[in-house]
Amino acid sequence: MTKKIAIYGKGGIGKSTIVANIAASYSQEYNVLVIGCDPKADTTRTLYGSRIPTVLSILRENKEPHPEEVVYRGYNNISCVESGGPEPGVGCAGRGVIVAMNLLERLGVFEESFDIIIYDVLGDVVCGGFAVPLREEFADEVYIVTSGEYMSLYAANNIAKGIKKLKSRLGGIICNCKGIRDEAKIVGSFAERIGSKVIGVIPRSELVPKSEIEAMTVIEKFPNSKQAMVYHELAGRIYENKDFTVPEPLAMDEFEEFFKELKNGSF
Amino acid sequence: MTKKIAIYGKGGIGKSTIVANIAASYSQEYNVLVIGCDPKADTTRTLYGSRIPTVLSILRENKEPHPEEVVYRGYNNISCVESGGPEPGVGCAGRGVIVAMNLLERLGVFEESFDIIIYDVLGDVVCGGFAVPLREEFADEVYIVTSGEYMSLYAANNIAKGIKKLKSRLGGIICNCKGIRDEAKIVGSFAERIGSKVIGVIPRSELVPKSEIEAMTVIEKFPNSKQAMVYHELAGRIYENKDFTVPEPLAMDEFEEFFKELKNGSF
Numbered sequence: 251m252t253k254k255i256a257i258y259g260k261g262g263i264g265k266s267t268i269v270a271n272i273a274a275s276y277s278q279e280y281n282v283l284v285i286g287c288d289p290k291a292d293t294t295r296t297l298y299g300s301r302i303p304t305v306l307s308i309l310r311e312n313k314e315p316h317p318e319e320v321v322y323r324g325y326n327n328i329s330c331v332e333s334g335g336p337e338p339g340v341g342c343a344g345r346g347v348i349v350a351m352n353l354l355e356r357l358g359v360f361e362e363s364f365d366i367i368i369y370d371v372l373g374d375v376v377c378g379g380f381a382v383p384l385r386e387e388f389a390d391e392v393y394i395v396t397s398g399e400y401m402s403l404y405a406a407n408n409i410a411k412g413i414k415k416l417k418s419r420l421g422g423i424i425c426n427c428k429g430i431r432d433e434a435k436i437v438g439s440f441a442e443r444i445g446s447k448v449i450g451v452i453p454r455s456e457l458v459p460k461s462e463i464e465a466m467t468v469i470e471k472f473p474n475s476k477q478a479m480v481y482h483e484l485a486g487r488i489y490e491n492k493d494f495t496v497p498e499p500l501a502m503d504e505f506e507e508f509f510k511e512l513k514n515g516s517f
Numbered sequence: 518m519t520k521k522i523a524i525y526g527k528g529g530i531g532k533s534t535i536v537a538n539i540a541a542s543y544s545q546e547y548n549v550l551v552i553g554c555d556p557k558a559d560t561t562r563t564l565y566g567s568r569i570p571t572v573l574s575i576l577r578e579n580k581e582p583h584p585e586e587v588v589y590r591g592y593n594n595i596s597c598v599e600s601g602g603p604e605p606g607v608g609c610a611g612r613g614v615i616v617a618m619n620l621l622e623r624l625g626v627f628e629e630s631f632d633i634i635i636y637d638v639l640g641d642v643v644c645g646g647f648a649v650p651l652r653e654e655f656a657d658e659v660y661i662v663t664s665g666e667y668m669s670l671y672a673a674n675n676i677a678k679g680i681k682k683l684k685s686r687l688g689g690i691i692c693n694c695k696g697i698r699d700e701a702k703i704v705g706s707f708a709e710r711i712g713s714k715v716i717g718v719i720p721r722s723e724l725v726p727k728s729e730i731e732a733m734t735v736i737e738k739f740p741n742s743k744q745a746m747v748y749h750e751l752a753g754r755i756y757e758n759k760d761f762t763v764p765e766p767l768a769m770d771e772f773e774e775f776f777k778e779l780k781n782g783s784f
């Protein structure tokens with residue numbers, strides 16, 4: 251059986267770094283497919299070694315591409331796809347995701363025997379398009395990446411609303427630290443409030459930008475580092491996870507109340 | 518003649534704070550309409566004193582609302598509208614903007630003699646919906662809010678792509694400081710690269726959250742503060758501005774090259 255995971259979070263929160271590193275971890279044992287669903291289209295850059303063409307850009311040139319033109323093989327033979335987006339100002343950013351999914355299905359990509367499929371999805375705007383990977387045909391379990399900052403918790407809460415709406419299953423919250431005081435506690439208290447748990451805490455580390463500059467994951471560039479272990483551990487915990495919930499997101503006023511309490515340190 | 522301004526920027530960058538404060542500044546002399554085009558729907562909170570119902574939520578109850586049910590009068594009689602968004606997970610976030618604009622036109626709201634109309638628009642995803650205020654029927658001039666951080670410059674560059682695509686006019690970049698070293702210089706160098714200029718630099722200030730907690734603008738709460746002067750000055754510079762350009766946004770690889778140079782301090 252294929253394990254299908256969607257990782258959501260605000261733009262810039264660290265989704266791609268996490269997705270690429272856990273994919274690198276899984277690749278030591280499993281056959282992995284990574285699908286970047288963010289118009290930024292750089293999820294797979296540290297796996298492939300450079301940016302790959304996106305489904306949307308490929309389709310602009312050729313309506314019937316072959317699977318090899320869409321799926322690129324990166325580090326440890328990880329299969330890499332990027333949905334891409336339309337030109338800013340016209341069309342629907344989320345439609346890139348819809349179009350990409352349809353093409354992958356048509357090309358039979360999902361029929362290859364992957365052990366793990368990981369979606370990396372932009373969660374700033376959880377509209378019809380970006381919500382597609384929440385549907386159960388695509389991902390069985392969803393994880394949300396957040397820091398302790400207002401906007402990333404706000405996005406996390408919106409993602410939780412989307413998950414509830416589409417009756418998906420939330421596997422947990424990943425805290426990617428931005429360096430705020432009591433950050434893991436803040437994220438833990440948010441997770442609890444929406445009926446979930448923190449499944450991993452990723453410290454900030456200089457090794458992340460250092461590997462990124464060379465278009466590598468931390469696991470490839472610094473395999474014996476503590477930070478690499480953090481990603482291996484997270485990968486393991488997600489793989490073993492059996493505890494899923496339909497989240498209870500906060501209403502807007504509850505969210506603001508919650509955040510005010512956090513700032514006053516009363517949690 | 519009505520001056521029609523759209524303020525774009527990444528979520529959380531400080532758009533609403535700027536829009537509400539310059540609206541408060543203009544309101545001392547002019548008749549002002551503020552239209553919040555962000556699903557967060559809190560642009561007008563510091564002007565009205567609390568959140569107002571959004572166009573989308575009003576329309577869910579009543580297909581033919583009166584103008585008074587949609588336009589709320591806030592501080593100094595500023596007219597306040599919030600487009601709102603659909604429930605996360607279903608529908609199009611940007612369509613809220615389209616629906617709101619259509620309703621305001623149908624209700625004849627734009628026919629009232631406003632001196633200034635200000636749109637506050639989410640620029641994380643510059644798709645068909647969120648790009649509507651870029652069209653010339655709505656806004657004549659666009660300003661982009663950014664800090665010196667990667668993701669907010671990345672969003673700013675995407676907004677510039679949307680502006681170019683729709684042949685709008687960029688009036689300048691507003692630097693809302695996050696406290697990065699050489700921040701105004703970084704933003705200045707980005708502005709120059711895309712063929713624009715910095716029209717204002719807003720320092721971080723404790724007075725911003727302090728007024729926000731009481732649902733007031735800085736101009737209302739601390740009228741004689743330095744920060745209030747900063748917003749008055751920005752309002753003045755935007756009002757006087759005659760210098761508009763169609764921006765030349767950076768391609769993705771140019772953008773990354775540019776940001777790498779910034780980090781190396783070579784600008």
Ligand SMILES: Nc1ncnc2c1ncn2[C@@H]1O[C@H](COP(=O)(O)OP(=O)(O)O)[C@@H](O)[C@H]1O
Nearest residue numbers: 261262263264265266267453454455458459462
């Ligand atoms: N744990 C971390 N420590 C230090 N920097 C990080 C960490 N996680 C992410 N980053 C940095 O943050 C930026 C955004 O990360 P990225 O994974 O691209 O975010 P997203 O995919 O959510 O947009 C990158 O420049 C990355 O190097």
Ligand SMILES: Nc1ncnc2c1ncn2[C@@H]1O[C@H](COP(=O)(O)OP(=O)(O)O)[C@@H](O)[C@H]1O
Nearest residue numbers: 528529530531532533534720721722725726729
């Ligand atoms: N100049 C500033 N100094 C301090 N805090 C600021 C400043 N500008 C904005 N903020 C804070 O940043 C947060 C986001 O600002 P907001 O205007 O709501 O952003 P946006 O409308 O772009 O989402 C708010 O909590 C606000 O108090």
Ligand code: SF4
Nearest residue numbers: 342344377379609610
């Ligand atoms: S469904 Fe989402 S991605 Fe598509 S146009 Fe609407 S907001 Fe944009």
Ligand code: SF4
Nearest residue numbers: 342343609611644646
């Ligand atoms: S569905 Fe979303 S991405 Fe598409 S046009 Fe609407 S707002 Fe934009």
Ligand SMILES: [Mg+2]
Nearest residue numbers: 265266288293
């Ligand atoms: Mg990413």
Ligand SMILES: [Mg+2]
Nearest residue numbers: 532533555560
């Ligand atoms: Mg806002």
